Amino acid sequence: MSENVGIVIVSHSADVARGTALMVEQMVGHEVPLGWCGGDPGGGLGTSVEAIMAAIDQAWSERGVAILVDLGGAETNSEMAIEMLPEARRARVVVCNAPVVEGAVMAATEAASGASLEAVRRTAEELTPV
Amino acid sequence: MMIDRQARKLLFETVARRVIASTDELTDLDRAIGDGDHGANMRRGFEAVLAAVDELAAKNLGESLKGVGTTLVMKVGGASGPLYGTLFMSLGKTLDDEVTCERVADAFAAAIEAVKARGKSDVGQKTMLDVLFPVLAVLREGGTELPVRLKAVAKAAAEETIPMRAIRGRASFLGERSVGHMDPGARSSALIVDAVADVMEGLA
Numbered sequence A: 001m002s003e004n005v006g007i008v009i010v011s012h013s014a015d016v017a018r019g020t021a022l023m024v025e026q027m028v029g030h031e032v033p034l035g036w037c038g039g040d041p042g043g044g045l046g047t048s049v050e051a052i053m054a055a056i057d058q059a060w061s062e063r064g065v066a067i068l069v070d071l072g073g074a075e076t077n078s079e080m081a082i083e084m085l086p087e088a089r090r091a092r093v094v095v096c097n098a099p100v101v102e103g104a105v106m107a108a109t110e111a112a113s114g115a116s117l118e119a120v121r122r123t124a125e126e127l128t129p130v
Numbered sequence B: 001m002m003i004d005r006q007a008r009k010l011l012f013e014t015v016a017r018r019v020i021a022s023t024d025e026l027t028d029l030d031r032a033i034g035d036g037d038h039g040a041n042m043r044r045g046f047e048a049v050l051a052a053v054d055e056l057a058a059k060n061l062g063e064s065l066k067g068v069g070t071t072l073v074m075k076v077g078g079a080s081g082p083l084y085g086t087l088f089m090s091l092g093k094t095l096d097d098e099v100t101c102e103r104v105a106d107a108f109a110a111a112i113e114a115v116k117a118r119g120k121s122d123v124g125q126k127t128m129l130d131v132l133f134p135v136l137a138v139l140r141e142g143g144t145e146l147p148v149r150l151k152a153v154a155k156a157a158a159e160e161t162i163p164m165r166a167i168r169g170r171a172s173f174l175g176e177r178s179v180g181h182m183d184p185g186a187r188s189s190a191l192i193v194d195a196v197a198d199v200m201e202g203l204a
Helices: A014-028 A049-058 A072-083 A100-112 A117-125 B006-020 B023-033 B040-049 B053-058 B061-075 B080-094 B101-119 B131-141 B144-160 B171-176 B184-201
Strands: A008-011 A033-039 A065-069 A093-096
Touching: A008 A049, A008 A072, A008 A100, A008 B006, A014 A072, A014 A100, A014 B053, A033 A049, A033 B006, A049 A065, A049 A100, A049 B061, A049 B171, A065 A072, A065 A100, A065 A117, A065 B053, A072 A093, A072 B080, A072 B101, A100 A117, B006 B023, B006 B040, B006 B053, B006 B184, B023 B040, B023 B171, B023 B184, B040 B053, B040 B080, B040 B101, B040 B184, B053 B080, B080 B101, B080 B184, B101 B131, B131 B144, B144 B184
Parallel strands: A008 A033, A008 A065, A065 A093
Antiparallel strands: none
């Protein structure tokens, strides 16, 4: 399974993250390592660096991990989580500038084809209006 | 000036208690132009600092500041976690127990750059940076009555965010409607500066 790039979904809401993960699984089954998290460390709406790090670990692939985020804090916390990873892993995790639901589904579909991390990121980011 | 274990503990406790005591004020400010979670997030982070204060203060100033930063990163939850976490971690990287005004100013300047990079933001965008930069300018001047001047500049700088239009963060979604409200991050930064200055003055 680890031959495909992994996908991590980070939302302020655990329900959104879980729902997005279900949509991804419906598209690509279990061919893509998947991690997701939502909610702040107190269980409210928000994001948690600790939970993001755990989700990256869960979705870990030697070919890299693409993170899809919803709003500001999710991005900032994801970047922080990447910096706190062991050095060997840091360069192989990227945050995609893409809408979380559509981006996750597109990224996972691309990842399931065996695409590289850069190709997965590009596919997700094609959804972002310029 | 030597920042010993007792001084570190007093410093962290004072900052944490002030932030926690201002939870409602920060929540109200954030409710006006953000998502209303700044008060609760900062309280959660600084309650964690308070709970671990003996352990944190036992290390030297650099390591203890890094510890405070890591705690905030892990516990705050919003974007303010990585932003304040980065500020404290960066200060910890450069400061030793023996501090001078000049050393603190240099460390603070580096920490502000780290916060700018983390938030992809700059001065004039209605953020905590609009307080941190004027505070740095006063630190650079040094001189007499420093704590009093630091408190005054932090308070005035936070108030100066009221007419600004937000360009970064959730408040930027509101565009022109963000005008007329103080930035919650600017306010929490001013609170922290105020608490540190009170400790310097022996008022805490």
